[in-house]
Structure formats: structure tokens, C-alpha cells
Amino acid sequence: MYGQILDSVRGLRWRARRPSRLAMPGIHQSRVRGTSAEFTEYRPYRAGDDLRRVDWKLFARSDRAHVRISEERAVTPTWIIVDASASMNFPEGPGSKWALAQQLTVALVAVAHAGGDPAGVMVAGHPRATIQPRARRGAVTEVIRMLHDIPVAGASPLSACLALASRATPRIAIVSDFLGDLEETMRVGREIIASGRDVYALHVVASEEIDPPGSVSLVSDPEAGDVRRSVTSRTRGGYLQAYADWREETAARWLASGAAYRVIVTGAEPVGHAVRRIVHS
């Protein structure tokens, strides 16, 4: 299954949405002007400049000292936070939101890894299910193996993981249905974005949530057992409207905070297409 997905994302590059402050060599544009071979401009020599950066040939021709300015390329370590709460296990089976989240995570790790960026995965609610960002070979296989063994149950707060992952990582992707602690997650996300980092809010939605099947009569929230509602012809319209409004509001708030927001619906498109939309945002 993952072979087909990895084939579909081969060649993709996940560019940073803004120049990185890190000076580690990589593919992303860096704010640091350095001495790499990619020339940008000349600048008159000032006291204290490194003499090795002086263009001596130009000095010989013009009798004025200039130093060469070039752009640096940096790597972008990436954290992908995956929601493994009970609400992700819907609908049960291979078409669940959790299955889609697994595939998205593996594909994004593969894309980041192909660009030389260290990529790590953190599963919300499972402190031991964490793979630190690394660029070595076998990282994708390691992620696949870890996600396969994760039990999808309970309620997992995303905000704690987000705060933990934001310490020294310029890019964070959240793969979730955002039915948990959305407010706190958004608050932490805004702080991360304000500090100059990229946040990708990848909203996983089940097609059955958008259009519930007619056989559903009484429903309960898997993360809040006391929430039981009856889906009838009278309440169905209200549900569709309320859920659409919530999705729209969630999207607007993420976008307003500066995050890259994408909605991925189960069964609506191949995973490769979804990843392509994400990395090109």
C-alpha cells in the first residue's frame, strides 16, 4: 500500500514557506548571507569583513575593494504531529480517517526526507510513539512501523504535542480532525507562527461525516460518551449546516493565523494528490 503512495510523491519537494533562520546547508532559502557558490551581489568592503570574501580580481580592475555576497541554502527539520484519538477511527475499516492520516504522514515524511530535511513524527496521546527528526536512511520505514502499532482510542490533546515540537523546529504539520482541543491548539499554533515557523493544519474529514448514511439513527461521540443524538429527517439538515459552518470557521481561523490549511476527505482523492496540494501551499 505504501509503495504506491511513495511512488506517487517521488520527486516532490516540500519548500519552506519562508526563509529559514538556520544556517545548516540544505535546499531551502536562508536568511543568512554566506559564502556559497551562488552569487547574489557585491558590497563595498567594510572594516571587519572577512578578507577571504574580497573579490581580488575586481579590486585589481577597479581599485576598489568589494566583497562577494551569496545566498545560503538551509535544511528544515520537520515535525509531523498525528492525531490518534478515538474520533480518528471512523469509519471503522481501511477507509478510516486514521488510515488516511497514516498515509499522509508517511508520504510527507518521505517528501521531506527526499529533500534532505530531517523529519520526525509525534503521535498525540502516546508519549513513547515519537521519532525524532532525522535524515538518515530507513526513517520512512521506521515511521511506517511505528504508526502501524498505535492504538486509536481515547482523547489526545494536540496542543501539548504542538508546544513540545515547536522548540527548535521550523516546520510543523498537524494531521488531525481537530475535534479535540481545537482552541488550545490554535492558540499554540498562532504563537509558533508568530515566531517565524511554518505550521500546516491538515484537516482530515470522513466523507460519512459530511454526508451521513441513511442507516444511522442514534449516534454517540466516541470521545464523549454522554453525547448521544438522534439523526432523523428533522435533525439531519441541522447537522449538515452546523458541521459545514464549523469546518468553514475552522479553516478561516487557521488561515487567519497564518497557517497552511488543507482539508483532506477520505476517499475523495489519491493520497499523492493531497500531498501535492500540501507541499505546494
Next chain:
Amino acid sequence: MSFLAPGFLIAAAVAACGIVALHLIVRRRPRATPFPTARFVPDEPVAARKRAINLSDLLLLLVRVLAILLVGAALARPVIAGVRKNIIRVFAADVSGSVASIGEVRDSVRSAHKAGDVVIAFDTVARVVSTPDSLVGGGAAGNQLPGSLSAGLIAAMRAGSSLRARADSVELVIVSPATEDEGDRATSAIRSVWPGRVRLVRVAAARHSKAQTASAVAFAGAERPAFAVAQNRIDTVGAVIAGGHVVVAPFERRWRFIADSLGQARVIARWVDGQPAAIEKDSGGACTKSVLVSVDSTGDIALRPDFIAFRNAIAAPCRRAQSGADTGLAVLLAGRSERLASTGSLPAAVDGRSMVARWMILAAIVLAIVEMVLRRPRVGRTEDK
């Protein structure tokens, strides 16, 4: 099988129908489906009435209905007897020495006997025989002593109690010459216990004129007397009766007469439950009396007037056999009641009917346990109902 109180059975059938109806028409909440976005559904009451025929629970339904029907059937007092008759006769046939011809007794019984009737032969003791023909050639046929109507009445009482399940009424027919020496002071009391009329068929009496006198009285003591054997289980009897004298005291009954000795003897005293307590037997020109009543020497019972009268009655000369002249005994036996004795008015005896009811109750309890076992996983499976 028939039922004495079929109303309970009908009530159980109605209850079973109710259970079936409740099983098919249920009010339940449909099973909740996990739905992550349930919070966006407008909150409305979720109870729903659902009509369903749940074939998977047929076993449970069957167990419940069976349990209810069994309880109802048990309360309805089932009777496993054959066809219940209106009247069953109990013949108390006198085969003692008071009767001139046993064949006459047999013919009298045979003329009125029908299938299902009970025949009791009595002389000094009573026993149930299978047919009227068994009256002739029995062990007491050569007995020259007068019979004991008290023994015959007590045996008839027991037979009537065992007929409760087979008939509505019991007619007691006594075939006897009813001579004066066949009755005793207990006869009247025993007769009064019989709740209906008694038909007396008089047969010719034998003639005896020889008077006898007591020559010896043997009382049983701590050692086993020659004329008795030890009881299988020593019990206590509340009273003993002889010649109209009743002594009420807790007598310890350790011995009983040898069966052979009863065949040639006449009962002159009985325990209150009808068993012989003293007999007299011909011994040449005199007679010998054997008494099983033993008195504790440490008590004062031997000084009580009633016991002294009892003792005098035992020690009195042997009775004189009398001719078959009409006496007041026939009137006494006929009684004043014109109605037949109802089996319901006779003392109850343990019979098959009550046992069937007990087994039904036991089966219902077992089914109730099975129902709980069947229902338990069902509750766990549908916790939202």
C-alpha cells in the same frame, strides 16, 4: 392429567401470551453508532418505539413461556390419575368368626362391587384385598373369634383418604352381622370421624354360647414377651383405649404383636392410632390376655383412676360371643348423615398429585435459572437498550 384448579392454568396462559406480546413489541432505544461529529446534531429526544420480531431470542422466549406455564400448572393442582369417578365404594367385609358364611359375605360384596372399588377384609385386624374372591380362603377364614368393627372402620378411613384423587365421593359399605361383641367403646368415636353415611349389609351371624373367663393376663415389660416382637423404631403413643376406658399418657411403644398371634386372637385394647394394644386368645377352656401396655414405675400413672379402670377392663373375663340379634350397633354404624362422604372431607394423604406439582415448581425454578443465563450476555451486548 386433569387439574383441580384450572383457573391458574388459564391465568398462566394469559400471562404467557403477554410475555410473547412484550417480546415482539418492545420499546427500546436503537443502538448508538459511534460518530465523531455527533456534537453537531441538534439535541432531540432519542427514544424510539420499534416493533421487531427478534428471531434470535426465540430460545429465551420459549424458556420464559415454559416457566410461566409450569408455575400455572403446578398451582392448578394437577392430577395424574385416570378417569375421576363420582363415587367409589369401600367395602369393609367381615371375615371373622361372627360370620356364619364367608361365602355370603363374598357374594354380597361381589354383587355391588365395581372396578376401582376397594375391598377390606377384617376380623380382629383389617387388610386390603384385591378382589371379593380373595375374601374366601384367607388366613382368618378359620377364625372363630368375633371381628373388630373398629379395625375395619380405621382401615376404611385410610382407604378413603387415598381415594381423594380418584373420586368425588366415597361410600362405605360394611358387610357384617354387626353383632354386639364386634363393637367396642372406640367404635362410636371412630364412626363419628367418617364424614358421611355408611351402608350396612347384614349377613347371617354365627352362633356361639360358650362363655369364657380370663385365666391369665400377661403384661409386656422391659424384656421382650413371648407373644411380641420389637418395634423397628420405638415410638410414643398418646393414648390407649380398652372397653370404653381411655388413658391419655405418653406410652412408650416398644413391642408389637406377632402376626400369627393376631390371627387367632381378639383385640381388646387399641392404641389411639388403631394398632392392637392388647389381645385375648382362646386357650382350651379359658383364655389368655396379652397386653403390650407398659407403665413406667416411677410415675403416678398407675394410680390414676382412668388407668385403674383401663386395667380392670383388661382384666375382666373374656367376652361372651353372642348370637346375631339386632343391637344398637347397626344403628350406630348407619349414622345420621344421609349424604355420601366427600373425598375432600377425608384426611389428606400424600399422593402423586402433590408430587407432580412439586416437580413442576422445580422445573420452573430450573427454567428461571436458564433464563438468567441466557439473558445475561444479551444485556451486556445491548447496553444502550
